[in-house]
Amino acid sequence: MERFLAYPLQEIPYVAITLIFAFTFHELAHAYVAYKFGDMTAKNQGRLTLNPIKHLDPFGTILILIAGFGWARPVPVNRFFFKRPRLASILVSVAGPLANLVLAAIGFLIAFGFGRFGILQSVNFYHFLDIFTQLNIVLFVFNLLPLPPLDGYRILEDLAPNHLRAKMTQYEQYGMLIFLILVLIEPLNRVTIQPLFQLIVPWVWNVLGSFIKGLFL
Template sequence: MEQFLAFSLKEIPYVAITLMIAFTFHEFAHAYVAYRFGDSTAKNQGRLTLNPIHHLDPIGTLLIFIAGFGWARPVPVNRFFFKKPRLAGIMVSVAGPVSNLLLGMLGFIIWYGLVGSGLSAGLPEAVPNFLDIFIQLNLLLFVFNLLPFPPLDGFRIIEDLVPAHIRPKLTQFEQYGALIFIILVITPLDQYTIHPILNNVLPTLVGGLNDFFYQLLT
């Protein structure tokens, strides 16, 4: 059975808990920032909550364990209610990935807090194993969601950064977003698009934060 999974059976519980937290905070962050900028669409649909049930997509979550990639339920956003649509759009899009960055940093703070206090020595192996996966997956989600491909947050940020007359042209690509995403992830093209970015940016980010918190908290 394990050969059909993207993670080992030992890692499954840690991954499941991490994704439940990571996806929930990611989507809640989108909904909260949109609400603060005047759009109550997500709030009215019950998405302004930290209840994972309202954010997890069954198929998207299951695929992570099988294929190594997946998704949560996208938060609905109506730009019509934003007083400053471009600024609000950027802030809403950035909020999700930033929430995962903060969660990854929190993982480092907890771990090196335990190390610095001497409590880590008496902890069961499950604690460092969980924190390692918690940090890695949240930072992966941070970097991955900022990639400039539809339907990721990075693409939406670009839509709001480009001149107004270019935005409609980019928006046309969104209808093909899911197909483009799947092609880039599961075909050999990923070796020339997504993987080079992740294989360079992610280790640099993890290593840099690790060194920073090690020096700061130990």
């Protein structure tokens, strides 16, 4: 059975718990920032909540266990209600990945804090924190990729001038197809997605870990 999973079978409970937190806080962050800028759409649809059932996409969650990537239910955002649409939209898009980075920082903080003061000596607990931190960093980096429908593309779209944005919109429908090709086709992901993650994820891990560790020195 393990050969059909992206993670070892014994780690699936840790990954599942992490995804519940990661997806819930990611989408809640989108909804909360949109709400603060005047868009009630997500709130009216019950997305301004910590209830994971409101945020998890069953297929997207299962897929991350099998393929190593997946998604939650996108938060609906209506730019019409924003007084400064571009700025608000950028901040709404940034909020999701930033929530994952904050969760990763919390994982580091608990690990270093508990380890420093000897609060809990459990190999399994620290292994869970390792998975929790790493997976949230992966989601932080993953969601900032400039491919639709990811947050990184939305940020790029809002930063682009109007004439370029119109052209981007024309090809946006092909974004998911391009994304799936880059992720699933083995020769392509080895020279595109994988090197990017192999470079950036360890860098974020080291920078964030060094910062949190410095708090205890």
